[in-house]
Amino acid sequence: MSFQVSKVNDVTLIEVEGQLIVGNRQELKQGVLDKLENGDLKFVIDFANTGYIDSSGLGVLVSLSKKIREQGGELRLSSLNEDLRTLFELTKLDTLFRIADQKDQALEGF
Amino acid sequence: MDGDLVLEIPTDIKSITAAVDYVMSRCVSCEVQARRLNLNFRVGLTEALTNAMMYGNGADPSKNVVIELVMGEGQLQATVRDQGVGFDPTSVPDPTLPENISRPCGRGLFLMRELLDEVWYNDQGNEVTLVLRLESGGAFEGSASA
Numbered sequence: 001m002s003f004q005v006s007k008v009n010d011v012t013l014i015e016v017e018g019q020l021i022v023g024n025r026q027e028l029k030q031g032v033l034d035k036l037e038n039g040d041l042k043f044v045i046d047f048a049n050t051g052y053i054d055s056s057g058l059g060v061l062v063s064l065s066k067k068i069r070e071q072g073g074e075l076r077l078s079s080l081n082e083d084l085r086t087l088f089e090l091t092k093l094d095t096l097f098r099i100a101d102q103k104d105q106a107l108e109g110f
Numbered sequence: 111m112d113g114d115l116v117l118e119i120p121t122d123i124k125s126i127t128a129a130v131d132y133v134m135s136r137c138v139s140c141e142v143q144a145r146r147l148n149l150n151f152r153v154g155l156t157e158a159l160t161n162a163m164m165y166g167n168g169a170d171p172s173k174n175v176v177i178e179l180v181m182g183e184g185q186l187q188a189t190v191r192d193q194g195v196g197f198d199p200t201s202v203p204d205p206t207l208p209e210n211i212s213r214p215c216g217r218g219l220f221l222m223r224e225l226l227d228e229v230w231y232n233d234q235g236n237e238v239t240l241v242l243r244l245e246s247g248g249a250f251e252g253s254a255s256a
Binding site: 021022023052054055056058059060062063083086091092093095 | 123124126127149153156157160164205206211212213214215217218220221224225
């Protein structure tokens with residue numbers, strides 16, 4: 001798994017490539033937390049190039065969302081494929097996150 | 111344990127993907143709806159392996175996990191056994207409840223139960239068996255209980 005970080009206006013866009021799973025979730029978590037610590041408050045994590053997220057990966061997203069909200073910010077997700085959408089719906093995490101079909105939609109309206 | 115495939119791997123979370131890929135490659139001849147196999151079974155097996163390594167074996171690399179795959183008539187069955195002391199699967203709370211939804215953990219077992227047709231543990235709680243039936247209808251039927 002790797003991820004690219006960029007800034008779109010005042011939104012931090014993180015584009016994940018590869019699976020987000022137990023063996024690599026900490027990398028993403030730390031990467032986002034570093035940005036949060038630097039004052040970034042608006043985040044979009046895009047999964048256009050992610051085929052799978054395991055329960056540990058889901059947990060990291062939940063944890064990040066909570067920490068970002070505690071700082072007054074927001075985390076949105078985008079570009080979940082059909083399988084990922086299913087996992088979010090089964091676990092009801094689609095009620096916890098604002099999820100957009102495409103990253104451009106997620107970047108709008110912060 | 112007797113079965114079509116028996117695989118013993120060390121506790122190494124970085125090997126989970128490769129192990130699941132190998133098991134899945136042995137299933138290609140099964141007449142299972144592709145999506146149920148590639149999503150339901152793959153996710154269930156991955157979660158079972160993760161739980162066995164992280165919680166059952168405590169991430170101890172000196173401990174192993176045994177996977178047994180049985181491709182029976184009308185169903186696919188995988189058993190995952192760790193070398194831990196076991197746990198009570200009924201003690202894991204429902205992660206979809208409002209009071210639990212913001213918790214970072216507890217979704218692995220839930221997904222196994224939701225995606226597989228049957229999930230059961232041995233009495234000790236260190237061995238889980240997952241069953242995917244070939245004749246089940248829609249893509250995400252499951253709702254097994256352990």
